[in-house]
Amino acid sequence: MSAAPSEPLLEIRDLRTRFDLHGGSIEVVRGVDLSLASGEVLGLIGESGSGKTMTGLSILRLLPANARLSSAVLRFKGLDLEDLDDRQFQTIRGRQIAMIFQNPVGAFNPAKRVYWHLRETIRRRHGEHAEWEERARTALHAVGIPRPERVLRLYPHQLSGGMAQRILTAMVFSLEPDLIVADEPTTNLDNIVERQILRLFRGLQRRSKATILLITHDMSVAAMLCDRIAVMYAGEIVEVGPTRELFDAPRHPYTQGLIATATALRKRAARLQEIAGELPSLAAPPPGCLFSARCAHAMDRCRSERPPMFGEASHRTRCFLAEPP
Amino acid sequence: MSAAPDILLRLESLSVAFPGVRHGGDGRHFRAVDDVTLEMRAGEVLGLVGESGSGKTTLAKALLRLYRPSEGRILFRDADLAHLSERALRPYRRDLQMVFQDPLSSFNPRQTVFEALSVPMRLHRICPRTKIAREVEAALARVGLPAAFCDRFPHELSGGQLQRVAIGRALTLSPRLLVADEAVSKLDVSIRAQILNLLKDVQEANRLSILFITHDLHVARYLCHRIGVMYFGRLVELGTTEEIFTAPRHPYTRTLLGTLDEEVADASEAEPPAAPPSETGCRYASRCPHAAPRCAEIHPVTELVGGQHTVACHLWRELADA
Numbered sequence: 001m002s003a004a005p006s007e008p009l010l011e012i013r014d015l016r017t018r019f020d021l022h023g024g025s026i027e028v029v030r031g032v033d034l035s036l037a038s039g040e041v042l043g044l045i046g047e048s049g050s051g052k053t054m055t056g057l058s059i060l061r062l063l064p065a066n067a068r069l070s071s072a073v074l075r076f077k078g079l080d081l082e083d084l085d086d087r088q089f090q091t092i093r094g095r096q097i098a099m100i101f102q103n104p105v106g107a108f109n110p111a112k113r114v115y116w117h118l119r120e121t122i123r124r125r126h127g128e129h130a131e132w133e134e135r136a137r138t139a140l141h142a143v144g145i146p147r148p149e150r151v152l153r154l155y156p157h158q159l160s161g162g163m164a165q166r167i168l169t170a171m172v173f174s175l176e177p178d179l180i181v182a183d184e185p186t187t188n189l190d191n192i193v194e195r196q197i198l199r200l201f202r203g204l205q206r207r208s209k210a211t212i213l214l215i216t217h218d219m220s221v222a223a224m225l226c227d228r229i230a231v232m233y234a235g236e237i238v239e240v241g242p243t244r245e246l247f248d249a250p251r252h253p254y255t256q257g258l259i260a261t262a263t264a265l266r267k268r269a270a271r272l273q274e275i276a277g278e279l280p281s282l283a284a285p286p287p288g289c290l291f292s293a294r295c296a297h298a299m300d301r302c303r304s305e306r307p308p309m310f311g312e313a314s315h316r317t318r319c320f321l322a323e324p325p
Numbered sequence: 326m327s328a329a330p331d332i333l334l335r336l337e338s339l340s341v342a343f344p345g346v347r348h349g350g351d352g353r354h355f356r357a358v359d360d361v362t363l364e365m366r367a368g369e370v371l372g373l374v375g376e377s378g379s380g381k382t383t384l385a386k387a388l389l390r391l392y393r394p395s396e397g398r399i400l401f402r403d404a405d406l407a408h409l410s411e412r413a414l415r416p417y418r419r420d421l422q423m424v425f426q427d428p429l430s431s432f433n434p435r436q437t438v439f440e441a442l443s444v445p446m447r448l449h450r451i452c453p454r455t456k457i458a459r460e461v462e463a464a465l466a467r468v469g470l471p472a473a474f475c476d477r478f479p480h481e482l483s484g485g486q487l488q489r490v491a492i493g494r495a496l497t498l499s500p501r502l503l504v505a506d507e508a509v510s511k512l513d514v515s516i517r518a519q520i521l522n523l524l525k526d527v528q529e530a531n532r533l534s535i536l537f538i539t540h541d542l543h544v545a546r547y548l549c550h551r552i553g554v555m556y557f558g559r560l561v562e563l564g565t566t567e568e569i570f571t572a573p574r575h576p577y578t579r580t581l582l583g584t585l586d587e588e589v590a591d592a593s594e595a596e597p598p599a600a601p602p603s604e605t606g607c608r609y610a611s612r613c614p615h616a617a618p619r620c621a622e623i624h625p626v627t628e629l630v631g632g633q634h635t636v637a638c639h640l641w642r643e644l645a646d647a
Contacts, residue, residue, distance in 0.1 A: 048484070191540055191542070219514070261514050261517070264518070272518040272522055273518065
């Protein structure tokens with residue numbers, strides 16, 4: 001982890017994503033600020049409904065038709081993404097920014113064999129006449145597939161989940177994108193395979209110095225891969241900081257709860273610490289801190305006033321408890 | 326646990342084969358569960374762990390007679406459930422209940438919570454009709470939900486709330502055995518803790534037996550008294566949670582526990598093969614870092630390690646010394 005370069009690879013300020021529904025609208029991403037330095041792995045952690053996936057899809061402009069996006073800054077490699085029309089954006093998506101989805105098998109065309117997918121990907125990166133076969137074999141070798149020739153002839157449905165995720169990973173890394181958005185890349189896999197894929201990811205990332213936005217609900221996955229972690233709750237980032245620091249001394253009560261529940265299972269607790277309650281409704285969000293209804297430390301102020309971010313530049317927390325005296 | 330614990334249910338050499346699903350060229354039926362012998366005790370939580378495809382869900386569904394076993398016996402109360410007709414099974418059904426992984430798909434989307442809870446009570450004649458409303462509210466209260474939930478539809482509930490209703494529904498019938506199949510796998514971390522605590526509470530309050538199926542050993546450790554490890558249809562190791570965690574004997578269990586981390590580090594061959602491996606020898610032989618020639622040839626029998634701990638591995642003695 002080197003010192004942050006002057007210009008981040010991706011900079012987001014006040015990102016908002018809204019869905020128009022019959023009769024009203026709900027804001028699922030509520031003013032997200034993020035910046036990713038080149039070569040950095042940033043974890044975006046949150047539970048279902050926290051807006052983490054929508055943040056990723058917003059960056060990639062893959063939102064459904066009834067979604068509306070706004071931002072103060074959405075800059076990638078110095079380019080304002082919001083100024084680009086859809087055709088211009090296509091030269092970025094899938095080339096400079098690539099995405100890895102949760103369901104690897106669903107990311108393949110079921111009627112095409114593995115080689116077709118790799119060929120198209122490699123040609124997209126290296127041009128129509130690229131020598132794809134050798135590159136495909138090398139890419140598959142790099143993700144731990146020892147006999148690429150056999151695998152290249154298979155159809156997606158013939159792949160196990162782990163194998164499909166390996167191939168998808170090979171495809172994405174062979175694009176040599178500047179930024180990879182990986183949304184729950186190992187969530188559907190079994191423990192052993194998950195560990196293998198995570199290790200593979202870490203190795204490839206270190207070798208290629210890829211910049212990754214890793215979206216996950218699993219603290220242990222984030223701990224293994226990420227330089228920094230941003231915790232999302234109800235559409236907002238509630239805490240962001242270096243991984244080690246966030247684990248050792250979490251400041252937001254929600255982060256504290258997440259870490260406690262995640263580690264309690266590994267520590268053999270007599271009883272698990274719970275975070276009582278559920279996410280607030282984003283159709284009618286409460287006026288103050290969105291976590292206040294579930295927070296053991298909530299004060300009167302928390303229920304009426306929305307906390308801003310407190311703390312130093314490298315570690316910020318959206319909680320009045322973190323307010324400097 | 327006393328010296329002779331009450332046996333609630335006993336599986337004897339249970340196998341489940343799926344006719345039509347053949348593998349390789351040898352034309353044999355695929356056995357999703359292969360020769361499993363297992364006892365469930367009254368008031369115990371037994372964990373069943375293994376990867377997807379290891380047969381744990383099939384075993385549970387056969388035990389509940391949602392599948393018909395191809396061989397073996399399911400001894401429960403005075404009967405062998407494996408061979409009863411649907412009609413003869415009916416009196417036993419209320420004793421054996423299940424909570425599924427995906428709460429949303431285990432409810433009828435057009436039924437309210439009240440209907441979802443009251444229909445099984447009516448079918449099994451749990452109480453007079455006039456008392457059903459009160460029983461439904463009590464069932465919701467047991468799982469920490471207010472009576473106002475009665476009029477809600479499944480899509481109006483969160484995953485955690487639905488899973489509470491599913492547990493509440495299973496408990497309305499006062500079952501002796503609850504099968505929970507990956508009941509917390511799809512839930513978020515903070516909600517998962519709530520549901521695990523709830524399961525622990527209802528288990529202790531009712532002295533309920535739970536067959537808890539999971540691929541997550543840490544979750545199993547929290548809830549289970551004993552843990553069985555399955556691999557490709559076979560039960561390869563069984564012991565108390567303590568025994569499994571402190572002295573795992575089967576190489577597969579050790580891999581699951583991550584104690585053999587280094588050995589799986591770069592072994593892409595260590596992924597589960599697409600078709601069941603060797604029918605004759607140990608099913609784990611093709612992935613096992615310690616496999617000896619006899620492993621691929623001779624099916625390892627289940628041996629007693631000590632205490633309540635059993636393992637099916639030719640090499641467990643040598644590996645224990647290593």
